[in-house]
Amino acid sequence: MALGKYPRVTLAQAREKALDALRHVDEGIDPARVHRIKSHLIYAVVDEFIEKYAKVKTKGWKATHSLLLREVVVPFGQRDIRKLQRSDIIGILDDMVARGANAQANRFLAHIRKMLNWCVERGIIEASPANGIKAQCKEVARERVLSDEELARLIPACKAAGYPFGDLFLTMLLTAQRRGEVSGMRWSELDLKNRVWNLPSYRVKKCAPSFCTVERVRSPNS
DSSP states (O other): OOOOOTTTSOHHHHHHHHHHHHHHHHTTOOHHHHHHHHTTBHHHHHHHHIIIIIHHHOSOHHHHHHHHIIIIIHHHTTSBGGGOOHHHHHHHHHHHHHTTOHHHHHHHHHHHHHHHHHHHHTTSOSSOTTTTOOOSSOOOOOOOOOOHHHHHHHHHHHHHHOTTHHHHHHHHHHHTOOHHHHHTOOGGGEETTTTEEEEEGGGSTTOOSSEEEEEOOOOTTO
C-alpha cells in the first residue's frame, strides 16, 4: 500500500499514515480498502453499495452487481464518483438502447439511481446525477405462448437433450414455473410420496401465501 510520494508526503506524515494502516489491520480491516473508499473511486463505491445495501436488502444483488460492473465500473471505475455526470449516465443508457437492450436499460437506470441515492444518504455525493432521468423505453408484457406444434417438437427435444438442460426445460414446461424457481429446486421442497413440490414463498415471485404448492405433472408412461 503506497503512502504517498516524498517530498509531498513528509516522513512524519508517512509514519502517521502507516500507524493508521496498522491500526486498521489490528481491527481486521483492509487499510487499502479504506483508502479506496475515502478516495470515492467508483469501483470502490460500487463494492460498498453491493456489500452494505444490495446483499442485505435484495435477492437479485448478483444481477445488480453484474450490470453495474459492466456498464459503470468498466468504463468509469477509476473516476471519482463525485465527478459522475448526468451526461455519462444518459450516454450509457443510449448505448444500451442502441444495441437493443431496452429492458436492461430500464433495469440499469433503476440500479444506478438506487446506488446514487444511497451515496447521497451517506454523504458521499451531494446530489444524484440520475435525478430526473426517465426510463428510456416502455416495457410491454410478453404475451407469446408456444403453439401445439411447437410443444410437439420441444418435448421430444428436451427428452433427447437429457440432463441438465433438457430436464430443466421440460420441468419448466410441465409445471409452468420460472427458470430460477426450477433451477433452484431443493430436495427439501419435494414430497415424492404424494408427488407434490412445495415452493417456499421467498422463492416465488409475487406469491402471497407462506407456501405455493405445485403438483407434479406425470406423463401416462411415467
